[in-house]
Amino acid sequence: MNVLVIGSGGREHAIAWKLAMSPKVKTVFVCPGNGGTALEKKCENALAGVDPETEAGHAILADFAEKMDVAFSVVGPEAPLASGIVAAFHSRSLAIVGPDKRAARLEASKAFSKAFMAKYGVRTAASREFADAGFEDALRHVKAHFSQTNQPVVIKADGLAAGKGVVIANSFAEAEACLRFFMKDGAIGDAGRTVVIEDFLRGEEVSVLAAVSVRNGEGVIAPFISARDHKRRFDGDMGPNTGGMGAIAPVPDFTEEAQADFRASILEPTLKGLKAENFDYRGFIFFGLMAREGRCHLLEYNARLGDPETQAALPLLDSDFADVCAAILDGSLAESHLAWKRGAVCAPVAVAGGYPGPYRKGDCVTVNGAAPGGGELSPGVKLFAAGLRLRDGDFFTSGGRVFAVSAYGADAESARSEAYRALESARFDGMDFRKDIGR
Ligand code: AMP
Numbered sequence: 001m002n003v004l005v006i007g008s009g010g011r012e013h014a015i016a017w018k019l020a021m022s023p024k025v026k027t028v029f030v031c032p033g034n035g036g037t038a039l040e041k042k043c044e045n046a047l048a049g050v051d052p053e054t055e056a057g058h059a060i061l062a063d064f065a066e067k068m069d070v071a072f073s074v075v076g077p078e079a080p081l082a083s084g085i086v087a088a089f090h091s092r093s094l095a096i097v098g099p100d101k102r103a104a105r106l107e108a109s110k111a112f113s114k115a116f117m118a119k120y121g122v123r124t125a126a127s128r129e130f131a132d133a134g135f136e137d138a139l140r141h142v143k144a145h146f147s148q149t150n151q152p153v154v155i156k157a158d159g160l161a162a163g164k165g166v167v168i169a170n171s172f173a174e175a176e177a178c179l180r181f182f183m184k185d186g187a188i189g190d191a192g193r194t195v196v197i198e199d200f201l202r203g204e205e206v207s208v209l210a211a212v213s214v215r216n217g218e219g220v221i222a223p224f225i226s227a228r229d230h231k232r233r234f235d236g237d238m239g240p241n242t243g244g245m246g247a248i249a250p251v252p253d254f255t256e257e258a259q260a261d262f263r264a265s266i267l268e269p270t271l272k273g274l275k276a277e278n279f280d281y282r283g284f285i286f287f288g289l290m291a292r293e294g295r296c297h298l299l300e301y302n303a304r305l306g307d308p309e310t311q312a313a314l315p316l317l318d319s320d321f322a323d324v325c326a327a328i329l330d331g332s333l334a335e336s337h338l339a340w341k342r343g344a345v346c347a348p349v350a351v352a353g354g355y356p357g358p359y360r361k362g363d364c365v366t367v368n369g370a371a372p373g374g375g376e377l378s379p380g381v382k383l384f385a386a387g388l389r390l391r392d393g394d395f396f397t398s399g400g401r402v403f404a405v406s407a408y409g410a411d412a413e414s415a416r417s418e419a420y421r422a423l424e425s426a427r428f429d430g431m432d433f434r435k436d437i438g439r
């Protein structure tokens with residue numbers, strides 16, 4: 001069969017690579033893909049320049065899926081989901097892995113997702129929502145908060161804000177500035193007109209990605225092996241937030257006790273809610289957790305796989321990923337569809353000089369002095385391209401996060417040393433990376 005992957009990042013490279021491993025898959029079309037998917041075995045980039053976030057783009061993608069006899073499509077990022085690509089495909093009886101627009105609001109609206117968590121008893125930080133006209137109320141709320149305690153508050157823009165929508169305010173002055181920025185100045189557009197203000201939680205973050213197959217009030221959530229992103233730019237979790245500087249899987253400190261608590265307090269009530277709301281949710285979900293002393297709180301849902309967590313988790317999947325997608329779609333998904341390898345993956349990300357601020361582009365990338373090819377860098381070590389463009393057989397940087405090196409090892413320490421050994425052999429002007437992923 002042929003399949004289609006929508007997106008252009010490292011996550012989509014990992015998804016395409018894993019699908020291509022299935023003996024059942026003939027061609028993986030990637031729209032638009034990147035320099036890595038261009039060279040990947042059985043993969044073909046297609047439809048450069050098509051915007052998957054518009055109705056016109058949805059139609060072009062659906063036309064392509066029909067023409068190429070695509071068995072199913074997989075949506076990588078959130079924006080196509082939030083803009084209704086799933087309904088566009090369903091209206092033409094095309095199979096697509098991703099929640100419909102209504103269910104995708106679990107990511108696209110923080111107010112909606114917090115209301116869902118409250119309704120179904122999913123454990124999360126206490127919060128209040130303040131809509132457009134509630135600016136003064138929001139100020140009063142944070143003023144009262146800081147008069148009682150010196151704990152920070154977390155201010156979250158309601159809408160999708162590409163990682164710029166969450167601010168941890170340590171004082172009333174910081175909170176006021178942020179609320180003004182989001183609600184009054186419209187600095188992040190309509191996404192920030194409504195905000196959620198919630199309690200600050202301490203602990204260790206864990207990402208649990210999962211396959212979801214819920215439809216007509218029935219279904220399951222099958223969790224992946226745990227993973228952890230490292231969002232801050234610099235070693236020791238210092239510096240500004242980024243799109244992710246590296247991931248590991250599994251998470252050594254996500255104890256059995258915490259996993260059991262996650263299932264009981266977060267996964268099960270979420271599943272109950274997805275069914276009760278009668279969502280058509282056949283795709284992936286991402287639970288962003290804060291774990292502490294065996295107890296988990298849910299920070300957020302994403303309606304898709306994580307980036308770069310996918311680049312760490314998928315290499316550990318022992319099952320045929322095309323079978324997993326088919327099971328999501330036909331309602332046969334059971335947890336037994338997901339088998340995991342022993343061992344660990346460490347996937348640090350190489351970024352361009354300046355990132356996450358304005359960064360350099362167009363620098364030539366080499367590994368061991370040559371253009372990286374399509375296969376593995378060495379056994380168990382794979383480069384997943386993100387902001388990497390292929391031109392005349394050479395690779396050039398084209399984004400802030402350029403690639404991840406995803407290394408498998410028998411244990412976390414050997415995965416880490418393999419990943420960094422490979423990363424040290426890669427070069428481009430301005431290249432930088434965190435040295436402490438998985439340490
Ligand atoms: P979110 O988009 O909700 O995941 O927030 C982005 C990041 O902000 C998370 O990965 C956490 O690092 C941090 N964060 C979000 N909510 C909280 C919270 N209630 N307490 C502490 N940190 C938080």
Ligand code: GLY
Nearest residue numbers: 229244306307308
């Ligand atoms: N790594 C966090 C995310 O994908 O949103």
